Structures are given as C-alpha cells and as structure tokens.
Amino acid sequence: MLVHLQGSWSPALGRLCMKQLAFLHVPILEYTFAVVALLGLAAVGAVTYFGKWKYLWREWLTTVDHKRIGIMYIIIGLVMLLRGFADAVMIRLQQDMAIGPHSPGYMGAVHGYLTPFHIGQIFSAHGMIMIVFAATPLLVGLMNIIVPIQIGARDMAYPYLNALGLWLTGGGAALVMLSLFIGNFAHGGWYGFLPYFELPYSPGVGVDYWMWAFQLSAIGTSLGSINLIATIVKMRAPGMTWMRLPIFTWASLSTNLIALTSFPVLMVALALVGMDRYLGTHFYTAGMGGNLMLYNDLFWIWGHPEVYFLILPAFGIMSEIIPTFSEKTLFGYATMVIASFAIGGVSWGVWLHHFFTMAAAPSVNSFYSITTMLVGIPTGVKIFNWIFTMYRGRVRFELPMMWALLALSLLIVGGMTGMMNAFASNDYMWHNGIFVVAHFHMMVLVIASSIFGAVEYWFPKLFGFKLEQKWGKWFFWFMVLGTGFVFVPMFILGLAGMTRRLDYIPYTAWGPYLHLEMVGIGLYGAALLFFLAHLYVSLRDRESRRVGADAWGTGRSVEWMTHSPVPSYNFALIPHINARDEWAWRKDNGLTELHPGDYEPIHMPKNTGVPLVLGAFFFTLAFGLTWRIWWLTALSTAAIVIMIIVRSFDTDTDMTIPPNEVERTEKRRSDRASDFIATGVPPYAGGPVGTATAYQRLPEPAGGTGASSGGRL
Amino acid sequence: MSAHSTAVDPKSASLWARHYPGHDVIGTRTFGFWLYMLTDAMVYAALFASLVVLSHASNMVGGPAPSEFINPRVAYEETIALFASVLTYGLAMVSLKKGSRRGVTGWILLSALLGLVYLGLSVADNVNLFQHGITPQTNGFLSAFFAIIIYHAVHIVVGVAWMLVMLLQIAKEGFSQNVVYRLINLRLFWHFQAVIWVFVFVFVYLQGVVL
Amino acid sequence: MKNSWKKVRHGATLLAVGALGLFLSGCSARGIYLMHPEGAISKTSFHYFLLDVGIMLLIIVPTTLLAIWATMRYRKGGHGAYQPQWSHSTAIEIVVWGIPLITVGVLSYLSVKAIYAVNPYNPEVIAKAEKKAGSTPLEVDVIATDWRWLFVYPQQHIATTNQLVVPRGIPVRFRLTSTSVVNDFIIPQLVGMIDVMPGMRTKQALIADHRGNYLGFSADYSGAGLSWMHFNTHVVGKRKFQAWVSSIQKTPQSLSYKGFNRFARPYIPVGQKTQPIFGHVKPGLFDFVVREVMRGKTWNTPMNMTENMVAYLKKQSKLQKEGYY
Ligand code: HEA
Ligand code: HEA
C-alpha cells in the first residue's frame, strides 16, 4: 500500500466490509433502498412477464442505432434528473428545518434531520448528478438523435464508439447510484475542494466514488464529442454546405469542439487528485511542495467551458423551436453561428471568475472580469435574434414554444445575475453565496426548459405521435411556479449574504424566505406528478395522436423530411440538399414527395454487445479502484484490453438491407405525406389538417411532384 | 432578403442522391483519430502546465534540485531510439504504398523493437532515480516530473502493443480496409509520440538541468 | 461630456435603487446584510453594485419589454403583419451587437475601478483613509482551523476564538492562513471575501464606521463544522478597545506552539457561547503555522466523523473535559 488509510483493508474485499453497507443501518437509506429495490424488481418482473428480455437485448442493449442510443441517453438523463430532484428536496427540507439555535434535531442531527456527513453527500451528489449525469446525457442524447437526421446521414460516423460512450456514461451513473447504498459519496461539493479532498480530510471512499464516476463520464463525453464532430464534418448529405447547415447542428458542432478540448483537462485535474489519494504524490497537498490552487485552475479550465457546453445545445434547440412556431425564417442565421463560436471561444478565457477571491492581483481579476462580461455580447445577440425571429412572424403558443420562451426569460434573469457575478467587486461580497447558486440555477433551468421543449418538439419525430397538451401545460405552469417560489427568495437570501452548502442556518431572520422556498418545492413536486400524467395520457391515447412526417406542420429542416417514426436507416435515399431550410423550401415549391421509388441496398452497422460489456467492465474497474480491491481492478483492466483487441479482429460488423425490404418498410409508413401514392391526392406538407406551413405554397403545375421527381434525380 | 440566398431552381433541383457512394471510410476514421490526438494533446498541455506551476523552489522541498539528478544523456539516447523507430515506421508506410507485405511486417517489427529499446532505457533511468530516493512522493515538483515521463512511457507501451496486434492482423487479413486505416492511424499515433517527446525533452530534461 | 456621464450614472443609480426597493419592499429588511454596508470597503462595493445593476437594467428592461411585445403582437391571430421571409437587416445587426458592446465597455471600466478600490491586498479606500488619519493600522492575524477562527493580535500578544474586536474608524489589516483546508473570510456588512489557504498567507483590510455587532463566517466549504464556523465582530470605541485588550491580557491562559497544535484539532463549536481566550500568545505563531503546514503537517479528520452528530458532540465534550483540545 502506498498511502496510509484510516480503517481496515483486506486483499479480498479491499476497504469493503459490512459496516459500509449504509442502507442496513441509516434509516433514510433503508427506505430509499426499499423503494429502489422494489422499483428494480418491478421493472425486472415486468420485462420477464411480458417476455421482453430478448427484445430488450436485441433492439436496445446491443443496438448501434444512433436514435436508440440517444433515447437511452435521455432515459438515463431523466432518471438521474429525478434522483437530483430528490436530493434537492432533501436539501431544501433540511434548510427549512434547521433555522436558529432552538430548532429541533432528529435522527442524530443537532438541527433538522440531516447531519453534516449526510447533507454534504447530498449537495455534492445533486450538483454532480445534475450537471454530468442529467443535463449532459439529455443533451448528448438529443444531439445524437437529431444531428445525423438533420444533416441527411444514416448514422453517426462511428456507431460502435457511440454505443461505448453511452455505456460509459451509464456505468458512471450506476456508480453514483451505488454510492447511496454501499459506502458514501463525496462531501465537499460537486467540483471538489483541494486539499479538502485529500486523504487526511476526506478519509472515506466518497471522493473516490466521485472521482471515478466523473472520470467515466468524462471519457464517455469526449468519445461522444469526437463522434459528433466527425459526423458533422464528414457525413453531411450532398448539397449540405456549411451555410446550409441547420442551426442545431451548428450549435452541436461548436459545443462539441468545447467538449473535445476541455474534457481532457478535467481528466487530468481528476487524475492528479487520484494520484494524491492512491500513490501519495503531492500535486495538490498544502505541504510538501504541492499547489492546491493548481486544482482550481485545472478544474475550472474545464468547468467554465462545460457550462457553455451545456448551454449552447440549449440555444440550438431554442433556435429550432422559435422559427418553427413563429412560422418564419430564423433571423440572422450567420450571426447566430458567429455568436455560438464567439461564446465557445471566449469561454476559454474566463475560468478565473470562479475564484476571484483567491487573492490574484487586481490586474488579473480585472482581466477575467472583463473577459467574462464579454460573453454577454454574443449571448445578447442571440436573445435579440430570437426576438426578431418572432417579430413579423405568427407565434403559436404550443408546448415546445412555451418552453422555449420560458428558457428565454430565464436566460435574461440568469444572464443579468451572471454579469453581476462577473463584476468582481460584487463577487467579493457573495462568492460561495446563495446568490451564485440562484444565478446558476436560472441558467441550468434554461437548459432544463429547452430540454423539455426539445422532448415535446421532437418526440413525434421519434415515436410517430404527439404528446398531449393538457397535462403538459399543467406541468409547464407548475414548473414556472416552483421556479419562482424557490429561486426568487434565493436571490433575496443571496443579497442577504447567506452562503452555500449550509447544514444549519444560525439566523432566524432568514427563516421566512427559506419557508417560501419549501412552498416552491411542493409546487415542483406537483409538477412532477403532472409530468407523469402527461406521459401516461399521451401513451394511452397515442393512436389518436399519430402524425405525419412534418409533425408540427411548420417544420423547416431536414429531420421533418423523413417518416415519423424514423426508420432505422433514416432515409431510404440520401436527400440532396438545395437550400438552408431544405424542408421549408421543398414545401414552398411543392416538392414534398417522400417516396422516390427505385430503392437501393443500404449498408448499416450490425448490432453488437461489446460496448455494453466494455461499459460493465469499466464499471467494475471503477468500483474496484474505489474500494481498492486490486484483484478486481487488475481483472477488469485485463478484460478491457483483451476485449478491445479481440473486437479489432472481428470483420463481420456490417450488414446490408436489400432494396425490397427498404421498399416494404417505406410502404408500411402511413405518413400523410406519403398517402399521395395510394390516393393520387396532392401531397400535403405532413402536418395535421388545418395547420399552416411556413410559406404560402406556390401554385403547383398539374402532375405534382410525384411525377416529376423521377426525372429529377 | 430571403433565407435562400443561393437559390436553386426548384424545377431542375435534384432531390435525392441516387447511387450515393457514402462517405469514405478511411478518411473518416483518420479524421476521428486526429480528433482523438487533439484530446491527448490537451492532456499533455494540462500536464505541462502543471509542471510549470510546480517548478518553483517552494515545490522542491525535501528533494534535490532537478539539475542534480536529471540526466539529459539518457534522454538523448531515448530520443535516438524513438526517432529511429518513427523512421522505420515511416519506411513501413512506404512499403505499404508499394503493397509489400514483407516490407511492412519487417519494418514494423523493427519499430516495435526500437520502441522496446526506448522503454528499456526509460525504465532503467527511473528505477535508478527511485533507488536514490527520488520518487513521485518526494515533493510536488517530482510528482509532476514523473507524471509526464510515465504518461509518455505508457503511450509507448500502447504503441508497441498496437504494432504487435497489427502484425497479427496483417498476417490474417492482408491489407484490408480495416488494416490499412489502422496502420495509418498508428503512424499518426507514433509520430505524435515523437512530437510530444520533443516537448518532454525540452521542458522536462533540458529545462530541468538549468533549474 | 463629463456632465452627461454623471447624469447617466445618476439615472442608473436611481433606477437600481428603485428596482431594488420594489424587490425588497414588503419583505423586512432585517438580515439583508449586503444591502446595509457599514464599513469603508463594503460601502464602496455597494456603491459600485448599484451602478452595475442600474446600467444593466437600462438594457435588460427594454430587452424584456421588447420580447414581451414581440410575442404578443405577433402571436397567431394578432395584429402583426406576417412576413415569413424577413430574416436579415444590417441596421438591426449593428444595433444588437453595438448596444451590448457599449454596455460591456462601460461596465468593464467600472469593474476595474471597483476592483482596485476594494482590492484586499491594498484597498485604495483604506490607503486613502490611512493617509488622511495618519494613524497606524491595527494588525490582526487570522488562523482558520477545523472549525474555529483564531484571531491573534500580534501587537498586543493576545488571541481570541470566534470573536473579533476592532476599534471604530481605525484601519484593521489582516493576515490570514489556515491549518488544514481552504476557508473564506467574510464579514458581510464590513468587508468582502478573501480565501484563507493552508500553507499560504493572504491579506485583507477594513475600516468599520459604526459601533455594533456584525456577523462573520467562513464561506468556502471546509467540512462538517462549516455551518457553525461563524464569529462575532464587535466594533467598539477606541477607549473601550484599549480596555478590552488589557482585560484579555490579564487572562492567565497562554498559547504556545504546542498548545496550538492541540487547539487546531477538529472541533465543531455547536452552541458554544464561550470560546478560549489567550492572555499571552507566543510571538511568531502565524509564521509558525504557515511553515509547519508547508512542511506537510496535517490535522486529520476521523472517518465518518459526523455520521451521528449528537453522538459526536458527546464524544467531543468528553474529550474537551479531558483536556484533549
Ligand atoms: C443541471 C443542473 C442543476 C439543476 C437542473 C438543478 C435543479 C435544482 N436544484 Fe440544484 N444545484 C446544481 C445544479 C442543478 N440544480 C449544482 C451544480 C449545485 C451546487 C452543488 C454544490 O454545492 O456543490 C446545486 C445546488 C443546489 C442547492 C444547494 C444550495 C446550497 O449550496 O446551499 C439547492 C438547494 O436548494 C438546489 C436546489 C435545486 C432545485 C430546487 C432544483 C429544481 O430546479 C429541480 C427541478 C426538477 C424537477 C422538478 C424534476 C422534474 C423531473 C422530471 C421531469 C423527471 C422525471 C423522470 C422520470 C419520472 C423518469 N441546488
Ligand atoms: C449553463 C450554465 C451557465 C451559464 C450559461 C452561465 C453564464 C454566465 N455566468 Fe455562470 N455559473 C454557472 C453556470 C452558468 N453560467 C455555474 C454552474 C456556476 C457555479 C458553479 C459552482 O460554483 O458550483 C456559475 C458561476 C458563475 C460565476 C462565479 C461566481 C462565484 O462562484 O463567485 C460567475 C462570475 O463571473 C458567472 C458569470 C456568468 C456570466 C457572466 C455568464 C454569461 O454567459 C451570461 C450572459 C448572458 C446575458 C448577459 C444575458 C443576455 C444578454 C442581453 C440581454 C444583452 C445585454 C446585456 C448586457 C450587455 C448586460 N457564473
């Protein structure tokens, strides 16, 4: 052993022993464990009962289809969002109870019901889960699904790598969930504190869990970014020039360039923590020539670009939804693109604003204060461009649009408060304070809102039916109310000087605001129920909600040009792109036929279980490292290396879909856009009857598109 | 102004790409590998930045000054071994263009051997340092010093292992599409290690001598 | 030019005050510490805060109104004219890039000024006041442990725990360090934050304007005791300060280097009204701590220390009775 450990260690089980099985003796965890175990059993039981194991394995777990991988990313993201929300409820409840020296304490706590040991784990897990295992997978999943379709490709550039990225993220998420029941999680906050995370001050396995889970997701996300960039650069359909690229794809490109260059720095920041903890090196120690400030720099060199990595796809989503529901072209396409890259570029030069109080020279703080505020310019441009997109449009308030508008308003509040943080003399007063927490929750809720908008918006594309709107609107409005009640008092408390991560609040004067926040949590809870109702009712009534290719009737980009749900090969024939908003252009010109005929064989990658198994081994590797079970670590490493080598000898990785099967699949689609073949009625843009398309359709010569398209290929 | 500034005549526009050949596999794979190397370059950038941060007198407490133990001669020998290996790998690629299986196999074998020579030198040097009590645990500077050297050596191990795997694959498949793109990527990887080594040599060894 | 600039500043301040007033009206202002600055540094920060918010509202409010107007007027079935192809206007582009650019320019200028004015190492406002008063500043060495604040008065050779007493109107200069992990030192109504780092020394300075009691705490997460790591700042008159110093100096308890090593062990001051005071402190304690930590000294936290807080506190008070601390 290279370092001195507190507690016992054995070769067979490492640091693991009965005492570490926290769910056996901590009351809250007993209930949680019971619930999770029941849910798990129910899921397993249901799959067995309906005999779906084979289906699950063949169609989902071993798939390399980018849409299914994306959907699984989104499922992981939603589950983790729920977990993160449960954590938020626990934090708020504690801060609602533990106010003033006379507040009672329960379950071993002096005040409230959570001891410092537990609440530390909760807010650390909340922050980390929300950022890395909720927001990131949700956005990566959306990019995974939409980008290839939007650029007219059949798949991602590296489908196998894509699956591997998914399962690494899944492994990381599983590791975080496991820390609930076996051992404990990090106590110090999602971004880690050095030297607090060194062994002398964090002797348990919490930091190790945190570190390895983070590391797995970092590897997964970097692989994903390589894949998305290569896809966008190399796989565009013919005619899809850069200036015809859909705006969401642009956003994905800029955001993945950030990920590609910043995640490696995170890996280093974390690896050095690991070396300090496992090998006894002195990168970040206070003594022996270490430099704890190095960690802050390395972490935030990743951390700040990371928040823009999250917000840029959200901006991309807004830039897709707002034109569709304004029935109008996006205003200032070129400036939107420039602004995205400007945000991405500047994001590299602002990280020091996360530690203005670390006693850097005033000239240094001035520099970073200014660079940080510069981000306000391109972001402002985006806001104005969205406003001018609605201007002279016809705004329809359907659910995706409502979410996009909510995101826009939150962005204004979050942006203004972010600019207040960037003004360093303000930050001296409230760094590490609740004001900062309120600022970034506005921003992360921009992301959450856009994600909900995106799910509403693209759901029919993937599943062939729209989500219902009644419960969805209840969900929306209760999220708005919850946000108001939780975060407006939080801003006030921020100006009061309340600091973050408090287990106990000594000043009763802050009580009323804290109680108001609890009301907000109740409203959020109601919102969650409405969300479930929304899903349930939509699924129940799906037959009456079927849609055609162009689900909203005013879609503009290429993804609305194929069937809903999208067939596994996306397009029977790769589209040839002629305009920026290709589908809107085709609708304008009456070229909406989706069945060109004369199908060709399609090459697709074959399913494979290797990524899933690799992900599992990475999970056991991380688990072995966390608990210092060296044999498990060695075994998993060997298994990973061998699997990678063996897989490289596999030549049977592709398959071909014969043309007649393509034709059969295409004929089975019941899109309205395709009814023309059968009925001879001129094609409709695909939307439900009665919705307008973006442009007045040009008068169409008799014969329509079906007849002429054959000659035009 | 309209969104369709480069207007295409809808009457003659082609709508579907028939007989679309698809993207070129080797080009796409190589592009991806470039992206991967960019991430690895960022890892090195972060490590070198850490070294710079940890190179002050206060980071060297409890250990000797770098100039007392850094041996640029060994590093120089390592340089020769590594660069020779890169050269022989380049010759393997020349043989690949000619389609000569024997040439490729022979040159790759030689590159792998030279890689092993490099590793041998490196291990000997570091073991020697360890024996003199100069270890990553000594102080912050030495932690960063060894982190870079060992991280680079791990890449060399991976490179050599990859070469051996490629020898097997060439024997099994000949120059199939998969084998060719992997050989090209391995060349990128191997050259990249040499480039990084230049930085290691300059910033770790030469710089260390003057510190 | 200068005049119109003043007008802008004036207008901005008014706007900010108005908005904040609306924001806070109805809620009791009690406990909203940052809005009630009582010291030279915090007042300067607050002044720039108002300017910053005011100027930003000048652009944020119109933007918000524009957004609402556009959504309402151009809603489907509304009165706006529909022009689906309209997607570019050079004039608008210039305005939307130009206005934020100008705003950020103005904010940057103010931000730099503010940073220099309150820069913890040498705040211009304090330097000016010192020059004017000609008085020598009071020096206080702050040592953060897990999880208490030790305030050493090197000139007076005394030390207090979780209690800071400073004279009114006289500059106080702090040197700060930590034994174990990073903390953040703040007294919201008097002075902003500065990191307190192990093995390093940072500085801070303040002048308090009024007599009174002010809260101070640690802001950076430092472990289980963070929530209880707050201290009281008494601002007293000059004479009263002298009296206080001599009363402390009479305390028999003294603090040696060895004693400090014991003092610095993990300790959570839950519900503790009285904390140790030291009538004599070994000179050079501050530098001793910095040096020791640089040499690798740590005060380790036991595993799962606060898994059961009540039990832990019982153990802690037992240890305390036995003289462990
Ligand atoms: C993406 C990031 C993200 C998101 C979305 C959130 C969302 C929320 N957060 Fe969090 N938060 C952070 C990131 C995030 N947070 C970070 C980084 C920290 C700092 C941690 C640290 O200190 O280190 C933090 C800290 C933090 C604190 C700590 C304060 C402190 O330090 O003292 C609090 C306290 O109230 C809080 C509250 C909330 C609340 C009420 C929400 C609400 O908005 C939640 C609303 C969500 C819902 C209502 C869920 C709805 C769920 C579904 C629709 C899914 C359903 C799915 C299925 C059924 C499968 N957050
Ligand atoms: C998606 C997430 C996201 C986004 C987009 C942002 C955007 C911004 N953030 Fe935020 N931030 C976080 C997430 C995010 N942040 C998180 C998670 C933390 C804390 C982490 C932790 O400690 O746990 C944080 C912390 C943080 C700090 C550190 C505070 C501290 O710890 O003391 C600062 C300081 O400068 C800051 C500033 C900004 C600024 C200036 C922007 C700008 O990009 C905002 C730009 C937008 C606008 C300005 C609005 C629109 C513009 C106009 C309408 C035009 C005109 C306006 C003007 C010119 C004023 N943020």
Ligand code: CUA
């Ligand atoms: Cu010490 Cu920053």
Ligand SMILES: [Cu+2]
């Ligand atoms: Cu930031």
